[in-house]
Amino acid sequence: MTEEYPEEEFKIAKKEMDRLVYESLKGRDVKPNVMFAKMSDLSRAFGISKGMVKWSRVNSLWPMQFGLACCAIELMGFGSARIDAERKGYLLFRSTPRQSDVMLVAGWVTKSMVPEVKRLYEQMTEPRYVIAFGECATCGGPWFESYNIIRGIDQVLPVDVYVAGCPPKPENLFEAMIKLQNKISGKIED
Amino acid sequence: MAITRINIGPVHPSTHGVLQLVVDLDGDTIERVDPHIGYLHRGVEKLTETRMYMQNPPYMEKLDYLAPMSYDEAYVSAVEKALGIEVKERAMYIRVILLELQRIASHLFFIGTVGNDLGQMFTLFMWAYMDRDKVLDLLQEATGSRMFYVNMRLGGMLSDLPPDFEERTLETLDYMEKRIKEYESFIEKNPVFHERMKNIGILSPEKALDLGVTGPVLRASGVQYDVRKNSPYYVYDKLHFEIKILTKGDNFARYKLRLLEMRESIRLIKEAFKSMPAGDALGMPVKLRSPPTKNRIACVSREAPKGEVMMYLVADDQKPYRLSIRSPNFINLMAIMHMAKGLRTADLFATLGTLDLVMGCVDK
Numbered sequence: 001m002t003e004e005y006p007e008e009e010f011k012i013a014k015k016e017m018d019r020l021v022y023e024s025l026k027g028r029d030v031k032p033n034v035m036f037a038k039m040s041d042l043s044r045a046f047g048i049s050k051g052m053v054k055w056s057r058v059n060s061l062w063p064m065q066f067g068l069a070c071c072a073i074e075l076m077g078f079g080s081a082r083i084d085a086e087r088k089g090y091l092l093f094r095s096t097p098r099q100s101d102v103m104l105v106a107g108w109v110t111k112s113m114v115p116e117v118k119r120l121y122e123q124m125t126e127p128r129y130v131i132a133f134g135e136c137a138t139c140g141g142p143w144f145e146s147y148n149i150i151r152g153i154d155q156v157l158p159v160d161v162y163v164a165g166c167p168p169k170p171e172n173l174f175e176a177m178i179k180l181q182n183k184i185s186g187k188i189e190d
Numbered sequence: 191m192a193i194t195r196i197n198i199g200p201v202h203p204s205t206h207g208v209l210q211l212v213v214d215l216d217g218d219t220i221e222r223v224d225p226h227i228g229y230l231h232r233g234v235e236k237l238t239e240t241r242m243y244m245q246n247p248p249y250m251e252k253l254d255y256l257a258p259m260s261y262d263e264a265y266v267s268a269v270e271k272a273l274g275i276e277v278k279e280r281a282m283y284i285r286v287i288l289l290e291l292q293r294i295a296s297h298l299f300f301i302g303t304v305g306n307d308l309g310q311m312f313t314l315f316m317w318a319y320m321d322r323d324k325v326l327d328l329l330q331e332a333t334g335s336r337m338f339y340v341n342m343r344l345g346g347m348l349s350d351l352p353p354d355f356e357e358r359t360l361e362t363l364d365y366m367e368k369r370i371k372e373y374e375s376f377i378e379k380n381p382v383f384h385e386r387m388k389n390i391g392i393l394s395p396e397k398a399l400d401l402g403v404t405g406p407v408l409r410a411s412g413v414q415y416d417v418r419k420n421s422p423y424y425v426y427d428k429l430h431f432e433i434k435i436l437t438k439g440d441n442f443a444r445y446k447l448r449l450l451e452m453r454e455s456i457r458l459i460k461e462a463f464k465s466m467p468a469g470d471a472l473g474m475p476v477k478l479r480s481p482p483t484k485n486r487i488a489c490v491s492r493e494a495p496k497g498e499v500m501m502y503l504v505a506d507d508q509k510p511y512r513l514s515i516r517s518p519n520f521i522n523l524m525a526i527m528h529m530a531k532g533l534r535t536a537d538l539f540a541t542l543g544t545l546d547l548v549m550g551c552v553d554k
Contacts, residue, residue: 065203069230069550070255072207073299074337080319092312095203113208113229116200142248145240146232167337 057101057127058181064100065093066120068107070167071134075106077170090177097123102180104173105153108136108143114156121157129184131176132159135166142166193221200229206303206542207549209523213530213538220538223530225523230553238513243269244344244476246510251338253515254551257296259329259339260289260494261551265513266342267423267490268501273344274484280471281346282424287462288332288341290455291325291359294366296495297448298322300546301373304445307543308386309536314377321369324362331355343473344480350471356463363456370452377445387442391529391541394439403522405497407545410447411439417493428465431458441537444544479508496546497522519551 067075078085079092086092094100097120109117121128132153135141140151153159160183161176182188199210210226234253238246250265251258263285270277277285302318305311326336332351333339341348377383393403398411408415416433418426434450436443474480483505491500497518504512522545530538 066201068208070252070337073255076315076319077323080323081316082320082323093203108230108232110229110231112231113200116229120201142252143232143237146237149232169336 054185058185059089060091061089061102061129061177061180062091062094062100063102063104064097064120064124065095066097066103066105068105068109068113069136071106071136074167074170075104075133075173078173080170083170083174085174085177088174088177097121098125100124101127102129102131102177103157104131104133105137105157106133106167108141109150109153109156110148111150112148114150117153118156127184129160129180130157131161131163131173131180133163133173133176134168135164138162138164200226203306206547209547209549209552211538213535215535218534220530220533220535223527223538225526227520227523227549227552230549232553234554235513235515238510240509242478242509243273243480246513247340247342248338251340252550253517253554254494254496254499254519254548255337256299256548257292257495258337259292259341260492261499262340262342263289264490264492264494264499264501265503266344267492268488268503268513269480270344271488271490272483272485272503272505273481275345275474275481277424278346278469278471278473279425280350280467280469281473283462283466284347284351284471285342286424286426286429287351287359287459287466288329288339290459290462291329293455293495294452295322295325295329296546297452298325300448301377301445304540304543305377307539308383310382314373317369317373317376321366324365328355328359328362331358343476346473347471348473360460360463363459367453367456370449374449384442386537386540387440387445387544389438389440390537391441391533391544392439393525393529397528398439398525401521401525401528403497403525404518405493405495405522406444406447406451407497407522407525409433409435410443412437417491417498421491423490423492425462425465429458429461431461441540441544444546448546483507491516494518496548496551515554517551517554519547519549520554523547523552 077083103121103124105117132138136143137153140149143149144151150156161180163172163176165172194215196213196215197210198213200208208229210229212224212226213220214222234249237249247262247265250261253261298318298321302315305314329339330336332355333341393407393411395411395413398408398413412435414433414435419433431454434447434454436447486505488503488505489500491498498516499518500516502514503510526542526545529541533541
């Protein structure tokens with residue numbers, strides 16, 4: 001996909017960003033190192049094409065380190081040496097919701113956990129995506145008769161991709177991430 | 191100094207699941223830790239009462255998702271006891287082999303995560319997970335599934351071992367022995383590891399017995415108790431192995447003991463392969479109606495990788511009237527309240543990590 005975007009656009013964007021960061025921090029006693037902003041605002045401010053915004057979004061999906069139950073073990077398998085998710089840009093799991101783009105709900109969600117999950121989702125910066133990983137997060141799974149379980153995370157959050165399996169293999173999650181990338185880049189419809 | 195109360199969790203990268211800790215601090219020293227549990231409670235014991243005997247193993251496996259087979263096996267043998275069914279001898283050996291493989295996989299996971307808890311992010315985890323995948327491949331070959339196996343049947347197994355399983359297992363075990371040595375040198379030549387683990391989170395043998403902790407946590411405190419030796423089941427009394435104990439009871443002892451146990455498991459599997467008899471290992475196919483109940487109450491105790499798991503089954507006609515599960519993780523977790531007093535905040539997670547908890551088993 002890199003061929004689509006000429007290098008010049010990159011250079012201009014970088015220069016522009018550096019200038020903006022420098023100006024915003026001028027006179028303050030901090031070194032400019034990190035900048036938080038919405039990508040849609042960046043596109044408007046710098047005049048970068050929307051395609052470029054999309055491209056950068058697609059290739060840097062950072063999942064949140066948020067494991068609930070059994071599926072979290074397979075989630076770790078996704079980040080481990082055999083699958084090596086890093087090669088596709090899904091960097092190793094972020095520990096804070098503020099740095100992450102994708103929330104992987106791996107495991108059953110109990111009634112006492114719902115407010116926590118909601119809060120974590122609200123703390124994530126936009127745009128944010130949710131993957132329901134495994135049966136329990138999709139529909140309640142084997143616990144559908146339990147008195148303390150909500151039957152699917154989609155009752156609480158908007159879900160982008162569902163992954164079936166109890167638990168799904170790490171490979172399935174890889175496929176789901178590729179689906180999510182295609183969804184963001186507009187290759188597949190909602 | 192004034193006491194500061196901080197809240198950790200329920201979603202925190204270091205709590206190994208969904209555990210909330212309310213910590214009272216005096217400066218950086220911990221005064222009191224109060225674990226709040228129940229964020230994963232889904233009522234397993236109640237659910238089993240509405241299902242037939244052999245519909246329940248999948249639920250049992252989801253208790254401890256790092257060693258699912260040991261829980262499945264404990265439940266199935268409780269049912270076997272209630273129905274008065276004998277297990278075939280070859281099936282006993284196969285169960286022992288698979289259970290020990292499961293123990294190795296579980297302990298490897300511990301070794302991976304203990305590095306994360308000390309802030310040594312992901313190198314050790316990558317190594318251990320890579321090796322764990324190798325063990326899981328063996329289990330997948332033998333049972334057909336990577337994580338939840340459901341391969342125990344009344345009186346035997348779902349299927350016999352595949353034809354060249356022995357060779358490949360022995361190959362993997364040889365590789366694993368080498369790797370354990372590498373882990374040792376990799377971890378124990380690191381002075382930071384020693385500093386963070388030694389003489390921290392000490393649990394005295396008296397206190398350990400009072401609290402009722404089991405498994406590696408108890409044995410690292412110097413108490414010689416292992417269900418496999420003290421009340422042997424299957425063929426554990428025919429096989430030669432030692433109960434490894436360490437006397438210190440600190441974090442380092444708990445880590446070291448798991449390495450020693452893995453070595454012992456490797457020896458056990460090799461011996462079990464040698465003395466395994468030929469014959470039939472298949473159990474009864476799963477049917478809705480099982481044979482009639484003989485004993486109304488059945489209680490079995492098993493040595494799971496995390497500690498002693500006990501299944502107390504009161505039998506109804508065709509399903510459990512009541513199933514009570516002794517969860518080793520729940521009892522081991524309570525030890526943190528005693529161990530954490532006087533620790534620094536950063537050491538709390540190292541101590542919690544060496545208890546090797548699975549929250550799915552704590553909350554049931």
